[in-house]
Amino acid sequence: MMSYLKSIVFGGLSLVEGMAVTFRRLFQPLVTVQYPREKIPLSHAYRGHIELKSFEDTGTHKCIACGSCERVCPSCVIRVKGVKQPAASSKIASQYIIDFSKCSLCGLCVECCPTHTLQFSKEYELVGETRKDCIIDLIARIASQCDKSKTPEGSGGEKRTGGLAA
Amino acid sequence: MAERQMDAPATEQIYTLNLGPQHPSTHGVLRVLLDLDGEFIVKADPVIGYCHRGHEKMAENRLYKQFLPNTSRMDYLSGMLFNHGFVLAVERLTGIEAPERAKYIRVIVSELNRISSHLLWFGTYLMDLGGFTPFLYAFDDREHILDILDSVSGSRLTYSYCRFGGVCRDVDQAFVEMTRAFLKRMAGRWTDYEKLVSRNIIFINRTRRVGVIDRELARQYGVTGPNLRACGVAFDVRKAEPYEVYDRFDFDIPTGSRGDALDRYCVRFEEMRQSCRIIEQALDSLPGGRFLAPKIPQKIIPTKGEAYAAFESARGLAAFYLVSDGGSRPYRCHIRAPSFGNLNVLTEVLPDTMLADTISILGSIDVVIPEIDR
Amino acid sequence: MSEGFQGSEWLRVILGLLIVLGFSQFNALFLVWLERKVAGHIQLRPGPMEVGPHGLLQSVMDGVKLVGKELILPLQADKRLFFVAPVMVFMPVLVGFLVLPFGPNLIICDMNVGVLLVFAFSTFTVLAILTGGWASNNKYALLGAVRSVAQNIAYEIPLLLAVLSVVIMVNSLSFSDIVNAQKNIWFIFLQPAAGLIYLISAVAETNRAPFDIPEAESELVAGFHTEYSGMGFGLFFLAEYTNMFIVCAIATSLFFGGWNGLFGISLGIPGVFWFLLKTYFLIFVIMWVRWTFPRVRFDQLMNFSWKVMIPVSLANLIVTAVVIKLF
Numbered sequence: 001m002m003s004y005l006k007s008i009v010f011g012g013l014s015l016v017e018g019m020a021v022t023f024r025r026l027f028q029p030l031v032t033v034q035y036p037r038e039k040i041p042l043s044h045a046y047r048g049h050i051e052l053k054s055f056e057d058t059g060t061h062k063c064i065a066c067g068s069c070e071r072v073c074p075s076c077v078i079r080v081k082g083v084k085q086p087a088a089s090s091k092i093a094s095q096y097i098i099d100f101s102k103c104s105l106c107g108l109c110v111e112c113c114p115t116h117t118l119q120f121s122k123e124y125e126l127v128g129e130t131r132k133d134c135i136i137d138l139i140a141r142i143a144s145q146c147d148k149s150k151t152p153e154g155s156g157g158e159k160r161t162g163g164l165a166a
Numbered sequence: 167m168a169e170r171q172m173d174a175p176a177t178e179q180i181y182t183l184n185l186g187p188q189h190p191s192t193h194g195v196l197r198v199l200l201d202l203d204g205e206f207i208v209k210a211d212p213v214i215g216y217c218h219r220g221h222e223k224m225a226e227n228r229l230y231k232q233f234l235p236n237t238s239r240m241d242y243l244s245g246m247l248f249n250h251g252f253v254l255a256v257e258r259l260t261g262i263e264a265p266e267r268a269k270y271i272r273v274i275v276s277e278l279n280r281i282s283s284h285l286l287w288f289g290t291y292l293m294d295l296g297g298f299t300p301f302l303y304a305f306d307d308r309e310h311i312l313d314i315l316d317s318v319s320g321s322r323l324t325y326s327y328c329r330f331g332g333v334c335r336d337v338d339q340a341f342v343e344m345t346r347a348f349l350k351r352m353a354g355r356w357t358d359y360e361k362l363v364s365r366n367i368i369f370i371n372r373t374r375r376v377g378v379i380d381r382e383l384a385r386q387y388g389v390t391g392p393n394l395r396a397c398g399v400a401f402d403v404r405k406a407e408p409y410e411v412y413d414r415f416d417f418d419i420p421t422g423s424r425g426d427a428l429d430r431y432c433v434r435f436e437e438m439r440q441s442c443r444i445i446e447q448a449l450d451s452l453p454g455g456r457f458l459a460p461k462i463p464q465k466i467i468p469t470k471g472e473a474y475a476a477f478e479s480a481r482g483l484a485a486f487y488l489v490s491d492g493g494s495r496p497y498r499c500h501i502r503a504p505s506f507g508n509l510n511v512l513t514e515v516l517p518d519t520m521l522a523d524t525i526s527i528l529g530s531i532d533v534v535i536p537e538i539d540r
Numbered sequence: 541m542s543e544g545f546q547g548s549e550w551l552r553v554i555l556g557l558l559i560v561l562g563f564s565q566f567n568a569l570f571l572v573w574l575e576r577k578v579a580g581h582i583q584l585r586p587g588p589m590e591v592g593p594h595g596l597l598q599s600v601m602d603g604v605k606l607v608g609k610e611l612i613l614p615l616q617a618d619k620r621l622f623f624v625a626p627v628m629v630f631m632p633v634l635v636g637f638l639v640l641p642f643g644p645n646l647i648i649c650d651m652n653v654g655v656l657l658v659f660a661f662s663t664f665t666v667l668a669i670l671t672g673g674w675a676s677n678n679k680y681a682l683l684g685a686v687r688s689v690a691q692n693i694a695y696e697i698p699l700l701l702a703v704l705s706v707v708i709m710v711n712s713l714s715f716s717d718i719v720n721a722q723k724n725i726w727f728i729f730l731q732p733a734a735g736l737i738y739l740i741s742a743v744a745e746t747n748r749a750p751f752d753i754p755e756a757e758s759e760l761v762a763g764f765h766t767e768y769s770g771m772g773f774g775l776f777f778l779a780e781y782t783n784m785f786i787v788c789a790i791a792t793s794l795f796f797g798g799w800n801g802l803f804g805i806s807l808g809i810p811g812v813f814w815f816l817l818k819t820y821f822l823i824f825v826i827m828w829v830r831w832t833f834p835r836v837r838f839d840q841l842m843n844f845s846w847k848v849m850i851p852v853s854l855a856n857l858i859v860t861a862v863v864i865k866l867f
Contacts, residue, residue: 007367008848008852010367011367012367014365014366014367015366015367015368015833017361017362017365018361018362018363018365018366018832018833019828019829019832020361021358021361021362021832022299022362022582022828022831022832023828025303025581025582025583025584026578026581026582028584030581030584030585030586031306031309031584031585032584032585032586034586034589043313043316043317043320044317045316045317045318045319045320045335046316046320047320047321072229072231072232073232074228074232074233074235074236104235104239104324104326105235105320105321105324105326106232106234106235106326107320107326107334108231108232108234111334112464120320292834295834295835296749296750296752296833296834296835297832297833297834297835298579298583298831299582299583299831299832302583302584302585303583303584306584362832366833366834368750368833368834368835368836369833369834371836371837371840372834372835372836372837372840520837520839522837522838522839523837
């Protein structure tokens with residue numbers, strides 16, 4: 001009999017305790033961010049799709065179209081073509097296309113690039129209507145980035161071109 | 167647990183219910199074929215394979231480093247732990263030794279991953295039982311872990327952070343401060359969760375003596391992890407076969423006694439606290455130095471041989487078994503997924519339980535189906 | 541609605557009808573919004589924010605959406621019963637509004653068996669749920685409906701025993717008598733056990749969490765209103781919120797003093813505001829409980845009623861009777 005009454009009383013008290021916890025939360029600040037009106041700043045290590053980095057000394061990228069990134073990619077995302085420069089000893093990239101719909105953001109391409117010209121972008125608002133919208137031309141992207149900024153960009157590439165402007 | 171009052175029924179009373187691959191609770195594509203007699207289950211048959219993607223075959227066609235992204239995607243809630251395990255296996259195969267700082271960093275991020283996996287399990291388990299609020303509180307806490315891991319690896323769920331011989335980015339003072347702030351925050355949260363859930367009489371009544379797994383049964387089916395520890399067997403890979411620097415830390419292995427759902431819940435809850443202890447000790451004794459061993463070849467070509475690395479994933483004992491034939495691609499990569507044994511023990515546990523308890527039992531086992539199917 | 545309207549009985553009836561219909565609709569819409577906001581803030585998120593300022597027009601838009609949806613009739617379902625069930629669930633709760641004591645002279649129909657009327661009509665909802673579950677021609681809807689019937693019957697008994705404790709104290713079944721008897725002290729202080737039992741049983745009667753197994757969001761089956769779409773579902777939904785208002789209003793009248801202020805202090809505020817304040821506070825408590833606790837398993841729910849609630853309410857009734865006889 002006593003254990004029956006005790007179980008009722010302690011059970012009831014445990015319920016009241018739980019209600020106190022949720023009541024306290026009613027008055028705590030909300031954690032939801034009202035996207036798209038407010039946006040959260042991304043971490044500096046954030047991995048968006050890869051892009052070519054432009055260097056201060058040349059004002060453009062340093063991709064030599066060696067094809068290491070194309071070979072190391074496990075998902076066959078990258079297509080690179082290069083043309084041999086008459087004056088320089090190495091090639092320079094003439095075409096650099098990625099198919100972002102297959103990319104797993106592993107970073108192997110960024111790590112194996114011999115000239116360190118690949119970096120992760122901070123793009124996350126990528127939306128398209130067909131699969132073709134996921135095919136990004138990185139040479140055109142870096143060209144438009146350089147056009148948009150009056151001064152040559154340092155490393156970091158904080159400027160976003162917005163969406164899939166290719 | 168309610169006892170069966172009826173005698174063995176005639177067979178026409180048994181009907182088959184399909185707990186289909188599209189499940190309201192977030193377990194993944196689990197399908198269980200149940201034979202029911204009224205409210206009681208007579209036979210339970212889990213059907214797996216709906217999420218098979220051929221990871222083990224993919225490993226045979228990729229270089230060792232190209233398989234890294236795959237490892238996070240098998241058990242997506244323990245992405246870092248599986249990363250870590252694969253890197254350990256390759257290091258054992260090739261003899262690469264990671265520097266001390268890298269080992270400590272790998273332990274810290276693995277334990278953070280374990281806490282986030284257990285928090286998610288906690289939230290979804292309560293949601294299955296009908297309490298919708300703890301899910302959001304758990305996710306609020308989990309956001310802090312994901313922010314920490316995002317700041318160091320760039321990704322929130324599928325980290326490819328560990329590398330052969332270390333990690334790919336160093337951690338800085340901001341990471342240490344964020345982690346310490348998180349540990350301080352969680353220290354205040356445990357009492358909240360206890361008051362809201364652990365001591366709640368409704369929750370206790372729904373989990374006590376429900377889904378009891380016997381020790382011997384667990385051993386036969388290969389049940390590992392918190393499910394096994396809830397039965398009373400204090401087996402944890404981090405203590406039984408210590409890897410990395412786990413033998414330098416002081417932490418306990420929580421065990422239960424009855425093997426019911428309540429014990430499994432309590433074991434996981436306590437494990438989260440022990441993980442916080444490990445992280446704190448690791449942060450206090452984090453050495454300086456390199457974060458990646460020098461002179462790691464771009465293409466790893468191990469000598470002929472095999473390596474086996476077992477590690478404690480959030481769900482139990484997981485392992486990578488690599489066989490090399492001297493080429494740049496593994497000859498065979500087998501992955502032991504702990505959820506496989508954990509799920510199949512249900513064929514013995516579910517019969518003679520009530521249908522209303524099925525969800526409680528399924529949730530307490532903490533299975534991730536993509537890990538089973540690979 | 542003062543007594544001065546002598547030859548205008550018809551006017552009184554029609555006005556009362558309009559007020560009841562209007563108030564119940566606005567109340568239901570408001571409660572839907574309040575539920576989502578309370579749920580949101582408990583869960584550290586804001587709830588509806590888009591439609592209207594702070595999502596105030598959200599329930600209106602939801603109503604418009606439901607009206608626009610197709611009314612699907614399952615194959616081989618009983619057509620007449622299928623469409624009668626939502627109407628049957630909504631109609632009795634409207635009757636309950638007739639006897640609620642909103643203010644000192646604000647009862648639409650001050651019957652001397654008001655309490656009996658309200659509880660007699662509230663059991664109709666059980667019949668409607670069973671009709672809906674049966675007419676759906678769906679194994680799982682029927683299971684949900686049958687469970688709901690068992691739950692409602694089990695919790696009806698402690699509900700009525702708790703109410704009976706109050707009634708024998710006042711010696712009348714009329715709402716205005718009961719509220720008038722609480723001028724100086726509310727019955728919740730004299731009968732705390734009965735009040736608590738009434739509130740728990742009321743939550744179980746309206747199929748709210750943690751007793752919401754028959755309702756939607758059940759683990760395997762979707763409850764007795766699985767097959768309903770569009771306004772059929774809308775009516776079940778609105779009936780639930782209106783029912784919640786009615787049971788809270790009754791709790792206010794029986795235990796929390798109705799239109800009286802605390803210990804007779806009314807601070808010059810008219811009684812109807814006290815009444816509504818207390819009722820909506822109780823509704824908030826019911827919503828708060830829903831978002832805090834997990835669901836009770838069905839057999840534990842029945843055990844709780846038969847083994848805990850009924851003995852306690854019986855004991856309470858006996859003690860009340862003895863105390864009244866002696867003092």
